[in-house]
Amino acid sequence: MRQSKLATKTLKETPKDADNISAALLIRAGFIDKLSAGIYSFLPLGLMVLKKIENIIRTEMNAIDGQEILMPALQPRENWDLTSRYDLDFIFKVKSKLEKEFVLGATHEEIVAPIAHKMIYSYRDLPLYLYQIQTKFRDETRTKGGLLRSREFSMKDLYSFHTDEKDLDSYYEKAKEAYFKVFNRCGIGNLTVLTYSSGGAFSKFSHEFQTITESGEDLIYLCKKCNIAINKEIIEEQKVCPQCEAKDFEIKKAIEVGNIFKLGTKFSAPFEVNYLDEKGEKKDVIMGCYGIGPSRVLGTIIEVHHDEKGMIWPEAVAPFRVHLLSLGESENVKNKAEEIYQDLTAKNIEVLFDDREESAGVKFADSDLMGIPYRVIVSEKTLAQDSVGVKKRSEKEEKLIKTEKLLEMLK
Amino acid sequence: MRQSKLATKTLKETPKDADNISAALLIRAGFIDKLSAGIYSFLPLGLMVLKKIENIIRTEMNAIDGQEILMPALQPRENWDLTSRYDLDFIFKVKSKLEKEFVLGATHEEIVAPIAHKMIYSYRDLPLYLYQIQTKFRDETRTKGGLLRSREFSMKDLYSFHTDEKDLDSYYEKAKEAYFKVFNRCGIGNLTVLTYSSGGAFSKFSHEFQTITESGEDLIYLCKKCNIAINKEIIEEQKVCPQCEAKDFEIKKAIEVGNIFKLGTKFSAPFEVNYLDEKGEKKDVIMGCYGIGPSRVLGTIIEVHHDEKGMIWPEAVAPFRVHLLSLGESENVKNKAEEIYQDLTAKNIEVLFDDREESAGVKFADSDLMGIPYRVIVSEKTLAQDSVGVKKRSEKEEKLIKTEKLLEMLK
Numbered sequence: 001m002r003q004s005k006l007a008t009k010t011l012k013e014t015p016k017d018a019d020n021i022s023a024a025l026l027i028r029a030g031f032i033d034k035l036s037a038g039i040y041s042f043l044p045l046g047l048m049v050l051k052k053i054e055n056i057i058r059t060e061m062n063a064i065d066g067q068e069i070l071m072p073a074l075q076p077r078e079n080w081d082l083t084s085r086y087d088l089d090f091i092f093k094v095k096s097k098l099e100k101e102f103v104l105g106a107t108h109e110e111i112v113a114p115i116a117h118k119m120i121y122s123y124r125d126l127p128l129y130l131y132q133i134q135t136k137f138r139d140e141t142r143t144k145g146g147l148l149r150s151r152e153f154s155m156k157d158l159y160s161f162h163t164d165e166k167d168l169d170s171y172y173e174k175a176k177e178a179y180f181k182v183f184n185r186c187g188i189g190n191l192t193v194l195t196y197s198s199g200g201a202f203s204k205f206s207h208e209f210q211t212i213t214e215s216g217e218d219l220i221y222l223c224k225k226c227n228i229a230i231n232k233e234i235i236e237e238q239k240v241c242p243q244c245e246a247k248d249f250e251i252k253k254a255i256e257v258g259n260i261f262k263l264g265t266k267f268s269a270p271f272e273v274n275y276l277d278e279k280g281e282k283k284d285v286i287m288g289c290y291g292i293g294p295s296r297v298l299g300t301i302i303e304v305h306h307d308e309k310g311m312i313w314p315e316a317v318a319p320f321r322v323h324l325l326s327l328g329e330s331e332n333v334k335n336k337a338e339e340i341y342q343d344l345t346a347k348n349i350e351v352l353f354d355d356r357e358e359s360a361g362v363k364f365a366d367s368d369l370m371g372i373p374y375r376v377i378v379s380e381k382t383l384a385q386d387s388v389g390v391k392k393r394s395e396k397e398e399k400l401i402k403t404e405k406l407l408e409m410l411k
Numbered sequence: 412m413r414q415s416k417l418a419t420k421t422l423k424e425t426p427k428d429a430d431n432i433s434a435a436l437l438i439r440a441g442f443i444d445k446l447s448a449g450i451y452s453f454l455p456l457g458l459m460v461l462k463k464i465e466n467i468i469r470t471e472m473n474a475i476d477g478q479e480i481l482m483p484a485l486q487p488r489e490n491w492d493l494t495s496r497y498d499l500d501f502i503f504k505v506k507s508k509l510e511k512e513f514v515l516g517a518t519h520e521e522i523v524a525p526i527a528h529k530m531i532y533s534y535r536d537l538p539l540y541l542y543q544i545q546t547k548f549r550d551e552t553r554t555k556g557g558l559l560r561s562r563e564f565s566m567k568d569l570y571s572f573h574t575d576e577k578d579l580d581s582y583y584e585k586a587k588e589a590y591f592k593v594f595n596r597c598g599i600g601n602l603t604v605l606t607y608s609s610g611g612a613f614s615k616f617s618h619e620f621q622t623i624t625e626s627g628e629d630l631i632y633l634c635k636k637c638n639i640a641i642n643k644e645i646i647e648e649q650k651v652c653p654q655c656e657a658k659d660f661e662i663k664k665a666i667e668v669g670n671i672f673k674l675g676t677k678f679s680a681p682f683e684v685n686y687l688d689e690k691g692e693k694k695d696v697i698m699g700c701y702g703i704g705p706s707r708v709l710g711t712i713i714e715v716h717h718d719e720k721g722m723i724w725p726e727a728v729a730p731f732r733v734h735l736l737s738l739g740e741s742e743n744v745k746n747k748a749e750e751i752y753q754d755l756t757a758k759n760i761e762v763l764f765d766d767r768e769e770s771a772g773v774k775f776a777d778s779d780l781m782g783i784p785y786r787v788i789v790s791e792k793t794l795a796q797d798s799v800g801v802k803k804r805s806e807k808e809e810k811l812i813k814t815e816k817l818l819e820m821l822k
Contacts, residue, residue, distance in 0.1 A: 005476075006478070007478045007480075007530055007539055007540075007541060008530070009529065009530055009532075033526055033529065035482075035483055035486070035487065035522060035525075036485070036487045036511075037511075039483045039485050039487075040483065041480060041481065041482045041483060041522065041526060042480060042481040043480050043526070044478045044479060044480060047479055047480055047481050050481070065416075067417070067418045067455045068455060068458055069418075069452060069453060069454050069455060069458055070452065070453040070458050070461070071446075071452045072446055072450045072451065072452060072563045073484070073546060073548075073563060074447070074450050074503075074548065074562060074563045075446070076446065076447045076450075089508070092485075092505050092507065093505070094503050094504070094505050094515065096503065096550045096562075097500070097550050097552070098550075098552070098554075100447075100448075104505065104515075111446060111452065114446075115444050115452060115454070118420065118444065119418055119419070119420055121420075128418055129418075130418060135484060135546060137484075137485065139507050139508050139509075141508070141509070143509075151485060151507075152483050152484060152485045
């Protein structure tokens with residue numbers, strides 16, 4: 001894509017109402033736009049990243065047999081009355097002019113359970129895994145969280161349905177692995193730890209996936225012995241590591257990027273999600289739920305990967321792989337840059353081509369801010385050596401590479 | 412995909428609360444699920460179709476230089492006060508616990524205009540084309556419209572920004588062409604007509620795209636002379652065809668599947684979307700807007716393409732291209748069907764493989780209901796002739812085709 005055509009303006013100054021470093025950089029670079037506290041638009045570059053994250057999640061959910069569906073945001077109050085969750089503090093409520101009352105979905109157990117009720121007759125229909133990537137709403141009290149805590153946000157929620165606890169347990173472990181694959185592919189796997197958190201009536205614990213970073217709002221307790229973490233609530237309750245019973249912890253700040261939860265029959269009972277077992281006896285289905293917020297992951301990636309000049313996107317989620325900069329007024333440079341742009345594009349390499357009439361300084365600053373993984377520089381100086389300059393955003397050094405070798409290097 | 416694993420149950424009976432034929436068939440075939448009046452979930456097969464329609468629209472919007480963004484559903488009341496549209500009858504309103512008031516977006520002029528304000532400084536930044544595919548909300552009075560008139564629905568809305576009216580006019584014509592490409596690719600182009608409808612302060616007319624079908628709720632007047640249509644409002648006002656002034660019309664029922672509208676400065680003025688022209692003078696930007704509802708298009712396709720047995724999907728939007736049916740208990744048949752399934756899948760042909768332990772009657776009925784374009788039958792009878800049965804859903808006749816020729820035929 002030509003940057004001269006891109007509907008994006010970068011800002012020199014950090015916006016005054018940016019909530020945190022990721023929001024500040026994403027707004028400055030023109031990836032997102034703040035509409036209101038906790039409510040953001042995704043502009044072209046931001047949406048490209050969001051879709052890449054969502055597609056990584058989609059692939060990994062499909063790999064553990066998830067079937068994608070799409071449920072509504074407008075949910076009848078009756079469904080929430082049935083689970084006694086209508087009065088939850090963070091629920092947005094809507095009344096239609098026909099006096100019908102709705103909840104704006106902050107989660108979808110109340111919707112997926114009645115769907116599963118229609119899909120499941122017998123044990124042969126189980127297990128069943130349904131997920132969606134959809135927009136959720138939460139009436140947050142604190143609204144200064146950028147993409148890390150928004151009132152409207154993208155969410156992947158998977159719901160699993162099982163004949164028994166053992167089957168749930170085994171899928172729960174598979175989901176853990178799938179989650180780490182997601183976070184690895186998004187470039188935050190090495191900083192993300194499995195964290196014990198409180199369960200519910202059905203199981204003592206649930207699990208969060210917490211990405212360690214100074215800007216995190218959660219405190220987690222890393223067990224020095226067994227490499228897992230425990231959240232504050234659990235540590236205050238039981239003082240020891242639930243896995244190895246050690247008492248030696250390192251305290252870290254972290255961002256919760258995902259969570260998984262054994263629901264048992266909490267939602268299957270009220271919505272009569274049951275099945276006939278092999279003996280023809282009716283039994284309640286056992287449920288699990290598994291959440292990741294793609295927009296929160298996007299923010300977290302930048303909290304973790306940036307420097308004083310801007311963002312540093314991991315390759316798998318970067319809006320483009322290559323940022324091609326044409327420097328100076330020379331026709332020779334312009335033609336060569338155009339040729340490289342055409343070549344790379346023809347090879348399906350994603351290129352943002354800075355073909356604007358701007359100074360080298362402006363182009364470098366924007367490029368640093370946007371954080372595309374490879375910067376390729378075409379100038380009189382590089383062409384004098386039949387070369388282009390290549391610099392990875394994550395490294396300091398620029399290398400000269402013969403123009404004809406560029407494609408090979410990027411393959 | 413194996414049908415035995417598909418999270419979908421077909422229903423033998425038409426659901427009692429289905430609003431129209433498309434909703435009835437889509438629910439019976441397990442493509443969608445009705446949550447509440449005008450509110451539907453998309454189940455796996457329905458979501459596959461919805462995404463194909465959205466991708467067709469996306470491709471055609473990109474082809475006319477649209478840049479995709481994603482704007483929020485939660486919109487501050489202030490933005491709607493500024494355009495005096497807060498009290499529109501079909502707007503859902505939401506109040507947060509922090510007393511902040513929101514509108515649930517039924518359209519996005521109030522959001523895209525302030526975004527464009529930040530993107531546009533001078534004439535060099537124009538024209539600009541922004542679009543999104545996003546969920547919209549309307550508090551409908553009549554809620555029995557299936558996917559044709561929902562309270563929550565998918566919408567593609569593109570907004571164009573121009574220096575002057577002439578530039579808008581020329582883009583408006585391009586958008587018309589792009590819209591017909593969309594409807595052609597979705598298999599409803601031959602029944603869809605450009606229809607004059609009322610404009611606003613800025614232009615006398617806007618245009619709807621109306622798909623002619625008996626189940627349509629709109630009345631359109633087809634000009635027998637010049638092949639365009641006029642909606643009821645306009646015909647009552649001016650009695651003659653706005654294009655050729657003829658007075659001879661054929662009246663048809665139709666569904667509005669899209670509309671395009673010249674907005675002029677209606678939204679750019681209040682949100683100060685202006686630019687500096689070549690002389691450095693500040694001028695208001697001229698806007699246009701262009702809508703297509705993918706979920707409504709989905710319903711319309713079925714209103715138009717079905718028979719007494721079920722749906723008949725056009726190939727480009729079908730959830731799968733091939734429905735492979737393995738009939739009977741024979742191991743030979745099962746193995747051959749499995750082999751064909753693997754072969755087709757390896758060639759990237761989308762196959763739904765009915766590997767269930769069901770009778771031929773059940774499989775045929777489900778297949779007719781689901782409406783996948785090609786049905787491939789493997790049975791003792793077909794294999795006795797080294798063949799498979801092939802029947803297009805849109806045709807009556809089944810042909811025997813040598814197994815080794817199948818791939819070739821489907822290519």
